[in-house]
Amino acid sequence: MLTALMRGVDQPVSIEEVEPLPAGPTDLVVEIEASGVCHSDISAMRGYLGLANPTIIGHEVSGTVLEVGTEVRGFTPGDRVIGSLVPQCGSCSWCLNGQTHLCATTMSVRERVRARTSDGLPVTAMLGLGAFAERMTIDQQLAVKVNSDLPSDQLALIGCGIATGAGAAMFTAGVRPGSSVAVVGCGGVGQAAVQGARIAGAAQIIAVDPISLKREHALRNGATHVVDPAAGGTPEQVRALTHGRGVDVAIEVVGIQATVLDAYHSARRGGTVATVGIPAPDTTISLPATDFFRAEKRVVGSYYGSTQVRTDFQKFADLIEAGRFDAESMITHHYRLPDVQQAFDDLEAGGVVRGVIRHD
Numbered sequence: 001m002l003t004a005l006m007r008g009v010d011q012p013v014s015i016e017e018v019e020p021l022p023a024g025p026t027d028l029v030v031e032i033e034a035s036g037v038c039h040s041d042i043s044a045m046r047g048y049l050g051l052a053n054p055t056i057i058g059h060e061v062s063g064t065v066l067e068v069g070t071e072v073r074g075f076t077p078g079d080r081v082i083g084s085l086v087p088q089c090g091s092c093s094w095c096l097n098g099q100t101h102l103c104a105t106t107m108s109v110r111e112r113v114r115a116r117t118s119d120g121l122p123v124t125a126m127l128g129l130g131a132f133a134e135r136m137t138i139d140q141q142l143a144v145k146v147n148s149d150l151p152s153d154q155l156a157l158i159g160c161g162i163a164t165g166a167g168a169a170m171f172t173a174g175v176r177p178g179s180s181v182a183v184v185g186c187g188g189v190g191q192a193a194v195q196g197a198r199i200a201g202a203a204q205i206i207a208v209d210p211i212s213l214k215r216e217h218a219l220r221n222g223a224t225h226v227v228d229p230a231a232g233g234t235p236e237q238v239r240a241l242t243h244g245r246g247v248d249v250a251i252e253v254v255g256i257q258a259t260v261l262d263a264y265h266s267a268r269r270g271g272t273v274a275t276v277g278i279p280a281p282d283t284t285i286s287l288p289a290t291d292f293f294r295a296e297k298r299v300v301g302s303y304y305g306s307t308q309v310r311t312d313f314q315k316f317a318d319l320i321e322a323g324r325f326d327a328e329s330m331i332t333h334h335y336r337l338p339d340v341q342q343a344f345d346d347l348e349a350g351g352v353v354r355g356v357i358r359h360d
């Protein structure tokens with residue numbers, strides 16, 4: 001089976017054949033149809049996610065079930081599925097309390113060995129998925145069935161970029177009708193946050209990004225204003241657009257101190273700041289303590305957009321099918337599996353909103 005492997009931190013992607021291991025009783029074997037290329041894949045290659053190498057990278061994925069294990073319930077061959085970045089065990093206290101995105105069983109299903117390299121090394125799969133491959137063997141807790149006729153590349157985006165971005169606006173930050181929202185960082189996840197804010201009824205959506213292509217995309221996706229951080233401080237520009245007040249909700253989608261502060265200072269007193277971007281490991285975020293106290297801002301981490309995958313993935317698919325969420329325009333590049341490194345290079349160069357590897 002052809003895969004894109006991470007062999008070690010900061011090494012280039014290795015395209016190679018591996019020998020898949022037999023599926024277990026709770027596993028599904030899925031024919032991969034499309035896998036999105038996400039900045040988290042690059043974060044993984046840099047060692048930010050602490051993956052056990054070699055590992056099949058890629059995590060934003062849709063496909064069709066080929067085989068089901070003897071203990072699998074609720075899936076049959078032919079089902080269309082989207083990979084979930086987190087499992088849903090259904091029985092831990094988080095799952096039982098409506099926070100399946102924080103399920104406690106993550107490690108047991110993510111760390112399984114799924115294949116062997118030609119030189120005999122055990123191969124794991126990124127987040128238990130491993131989307132840059134022809135097939136994947138995944139625990140049933142990582143699969144979400146959807147009823148949809150959407151193209152597979154649009155379905156794949158639901159699994160990470162759309163859930164993380166739109167979910168941050170709709171679920172974590174709880175954008176309300178008529179509110180004002182700033183999105184700091186407008187790659188694929190940021191574009192999804194802009195659309196999530198639009199669907200939630202925001203009156204004003206300010207898209208902040210230094211790259212003009214991404215600002216233009218954001219305007220097409222429902223942003224009402226754009227801010228180029230190079231043209232002056234982001235908070236100053238956001239306040240100028242909000243009668244000096246700041247936005248009700250600021251969503252940070254970069255993951256570094258400077259942009260978290262930009263988002264923080266762009267939010268109004270009493271506003272909400274949601275951080276979505278993945279920070280480098282062992283870094284900390286500092287906030288001005290007096291202002292944090294006096295301005296009573298709510299600063300909240302947003303993990304996977306607080307998405308409840310079993311119900312929300314179908315809702316996202318329905319929103320796309322109804323023309324209410326534009327997934328098609330988010331996809332600016334298509335690639336084949338051997339071109340994963342090129343896809344990463346293009347993403348880093350900044351000219352890509354979302355690239356998708358197609359396997360058909």
Ligand SMILES: [Zn+2]
Pocket residue numbers: 038039040041059060160161
């Ligand atoms: Zn991702």
Ligand SMILES: [Zn+2]
Pocket residue numbers: 087088089090091092093094095096100102103104105
């Ligand atoms: Zn759980």
